[in-house]
Amino acid sequence: MILEVKDLxxxxxxxxxxxxxxxxIEEGSIESLIGPNGAGKTSLFNCLNGFYRAQEGDIxxxxxxxxxxxxxxxxxxxxxxxxxxxxxxxxxxVMENVMSGMHCxxxxxxxxxxxxxxxxxxxxxxxxxxxxxxxxxxGILDKKDRLAKNLPYGDQRRVEWARALATQPxxxxxxxxxAGLNYDEKMQLIELIRRIRNERKxxxxxxxxxxxxxxKVSEKIFVLDYGVKIAEGTAQEVQNNPRVIxxxxxxxxxxxx
Amino acid sequence: MKDKQxxxxxxxxxxxxxxxxPFVELIDKFYVLFDNKRVRYSVxxxxxxxxxxxxxxxxxxxxxxxxxxxxxxxxxxxxxxxVGFAGLLSLGxxxxxxxxxxxxxxxxxxxGVSFWLxxxxxxxxxxxxxxxxxxxxxxxxxxxxxxxxLGFGExxxxxxxxxxxxxxxxxxxxxxxxxxxxxxxxxxNHFYYAFLILAVLAIFISxxxxxxxxxxxxxxxxxxxxxxxxxxxxxxxxxxxxxxIGSVFGAxxxxxxAIKMTAIxxxxxxxxxxxxxxxxxxxxxxxxxxGVVLGAFAVVVFPEVFRGIGKYRMLxxxxxxxxxxIYRPQGLWPERHT
Numbered sequence: 001m002i003l004e005v006k007d008l009x010x011x012x013x014x015x016x017x018x019x020x021x022x023x024x025i026e027e028g029s030i031e032s033l034i035g036p037n038g039a040g041k042t043s044l045f046n047c048l049n050g051f052y053r054a055q056e057g058d059i060x061x062x063x064x065x066x067x068x069x070x071x072x073x074x075x076x077x078x079x080x081x082x083x084x085x086x087x088x089x090x091x092x093x094v095m096e097n098v099m100s101g102m103h104c105x106x107x108x109x110x111x112x113x114x115x116x117x118x119x120x121x122x123x124x125x126x127x128x129x130x131x132x133x134x135x136x137x138x139g140i141l142d143k144k145d146r147l148a149k150n151l152p153y154g155d156q157r158r159v160e161w162a163r164a165l166a167t168q169p170x171x172x173x174x175x176x177x178x179a180g181l182n183y184d185e186k187m188q189l190i191e192l193i194r195r196i197r198n199e200r201k202x203x204x205x206x207x208x209x210x211x212x213x214x215x216k217v218s219e220k221i222f223v224l225d226y227g228v229k230i231a232e233g234t235a236q237e238v239q240n241n242p243r244v245i246x247x248x249x250x251x252x253x254x255x256x257x
Numbered sequence: 258m259k260d261k262q263x264x265x266x267x268x269x270x271x272x273x274x275x276x277x278x279p280f281v282e283l284i285d286k287f288y289v290l291f292d293n294k295r296v297r298y299s300v301x302x303x304x305x306x307x308x309x310x311x312x313x314x315x316x317x318x319x320x321x322x323x324x325x326x327x328x329x330x331x332x333x334x335x336x337x338x339x340v341g342f343a344g345l346l347s348l349g350x351x352x353x354x355x356x357x358x359x360x361x362x363x364x365x366x367x368x369g370v371s372f373w374l375x376x377x378x379x380x381x382x383x384x385x386x387x388x389x390x391x392x393x394x395x396x397x398x399x400x401x402x403x404x405x406x407l408g409f410g411e412x413x414x415x416x417x418x419x420x421x422x423x424x425x426x427x428x429x430x431x432x433x434x435x436x437x438x439x440x441x442x443x444x445x446n447h448f449y450y451a452f453l454i455l456a457v458l459a460i461f462i463s464x465x466x467x468x469x470x471x472x473x474x475x476x477x478x479x480x481x482x483x484x485x486x487x488x489x490x491x492x493x494x495x496x497x498x499x500x501x502i503g504s505v506f507g508a509x510x511x512x513x514x515a516i517k518m519t520a521i522x523x524x525x526x527x528x529x530x531x532x533x534x535x536x537x538x539x540x541x542x543x544x545x546x547x548g549v550v551l552g553a554f555a556v557v558v559f560p561e562v563f564r565g566i567g568k569y570r571m572l573x574x575x576x577x578x579x580x581x582x583i584y585r586p587q588g589l590w591p592e593r594h595t
Contacts, residue, residue: 049487051483070486070491072489072490072492075487075489076489080488081487087483087487088480088481088484089480090480090481091592092477096473100488100490101489103470103474104488108470108471109471110471110502113465113469113470114462114466116465120469167488167489
């Protein structure tokens, strides 16, 4: 288990967004979290990477609790994420965006910046090399000098993936990676997710609304409804689970017209 | 999750529009050319040669104005680190050079310390001041941060006005000027060169910081603090460093100002001073080093050029600024030209 969530509960005042959720992510797998709108999926993600502080339960990343850690520490430990509604550094170039991911893997400070000793120069080169490789991996290397905000939507998504990959994660959290993508782009995304796992040995955990994509790519699926985990299993198992059908389509009523 | 940038940046983003004017286009072409390192270095070398030679041929008045320009270049570049690079709107920057000026003034006047030895103390005090303003405001963004920094600036000035050690409202008078290699620093030319060296250092350090891991982290924070944190950037540390380095720039300029003026008072560090510096940064182009230098030059030289028209000059200055901000809100020399 690379990630274990135990009885996680997150409340906003009187509203329980995540209610005693427990699950585990197998190292080297591709797993998904699905659920109707407002089920608490993104809230759960925000707990995992430290944006939200859950009130109860525990989150173990590689056996260590990350409940009390700040987001940048969690990223440094090897858990990276992307955002549902793109959160790129819009006025920076694609290159600068992706280079930011290497921040937690490097160490030059003020003195290094001003004096530029050989160690700092070597580090800068390493940052550039990793950024180039990540951009190449997702296929946006030719746009590296463009401003992020000037790219078409599909390419902006790629910048997010490259930026997350540049943090050199062990576990990658993708929050609705297919949102707003067309059919071809979705097919490329499936391919990319598989390549991330197979070639880079990164575990992938994603939230997704596109059932076709989820069923194709995931080895295991968790279903969340009203903050509660209602099912888990393979695509087949989840699809035939009456509680899941109920959550998505509503209950069949006896006297339905 | 809040999705808020600095207030200023948002306004700039919204208003920046393309103006079809051959003159403006020509300037923009020069700006692009200037981003090339070789072009930049040749232009700067030529400029520096002229600036070094300047004291031989011009009047004392001109030297006074130019010295003031270099002083403003240093403080504007200091504020640019906070506002331009890290996107932290600060309205109390005068407090930072007050810290430097008073530290130097007090040490020379009350303790007879050599000026050169007051500089490291000044830096130390600047670090403390940077932490004092940066620490409690870590959670604040944009407008809210601006209000607190405004308060900080006023508190510093009022403290100086009411403490015995800072000489209350009279301030510190008769700060002794130092000697350098046996030569007394008394003439305006000496200060011209001193501030020119400071300005060159400030420009050099600003460039080095801008193209560094830290500089990139600042820009990411400016764009989106939450995303920066998620990318593994320690936002708290980076924000504090921006305040500290900006503060050190200001304090060192303040220390040199103390010995140039030989007298400092709370009235030297008014809110309007902070605003003028912020104005220079915004006018020149937030985050763009040559832009900020240009802005510093503009806010010092413009009122001098129009000194002839007496009391109306600030009115005209205001009108010109208004027109500039309407037609070129991204600044004279903006960070990006797209």
